[in-house]
Amino acid sequence: KAGVTQTPRYLIKTRGQQVTLSCSPISGHRSVSWYQQTPGQGLQFLFEYFSETQRNKGNFPGRFSGRQFSNSRSEMNVSTLELGDSALYLCASSLPTAGEAFFGQGTRLTVV
């Protein structure tokens, strides 16, 4: 069974640009959540999607957005990038009634 796949693995962007990250969950998993991980703040929850609807949202500005497609694949978008957006972005998928979340390898975003 394939795990959670995130693409791309690494990205370098310039301040002011926008970026789109992709996440393919484990087959059969309909819940996809996104996290930002930085050395100072740890793992911070961005949002969760379930059946193409945003079900939960963390405390991030509106520049961070996401969506989920009918096949459960998800994308997150960050517009008007800032230096502080440099981080590892992790996606996790889970079954709707189970506790365990499976993480992808993440996308390392560097904003210069």
Add this chain to the structure above:
Amino acid sequence: GQNIDQPTEMTATEGAIVQINCTYQTSGFNGLFWYQQHAGEAPTFLSYNVLDGLEEKGRFSSFLSRSKGYSYLLLKELQMKDSASYLCAVGLSGGSYIPTFGRGTSLIVHP
């Protein structure tokens, strides 16, 4: 608000036992998770406690006391490969199991 506290760093000797504590104050509770994350890798699931008590899984055990807002992860017979960050996370209620994470405890195992 949500508050999850765990020590920033711990060190231990190979073969020893170490206990990593986690305390939480959250507006909801839908279980407590422990994850392991090696440097440069994705977090991997270790345990999930929803009821009070001790859950044992090989060398790793996890304990939960909901009334005290307290959990610990116990690692026995430490190995060098156990050097990693250990993340405590609380699942919030509201029909979702999405965990809210603490900042993690960096465990260093030395010979």
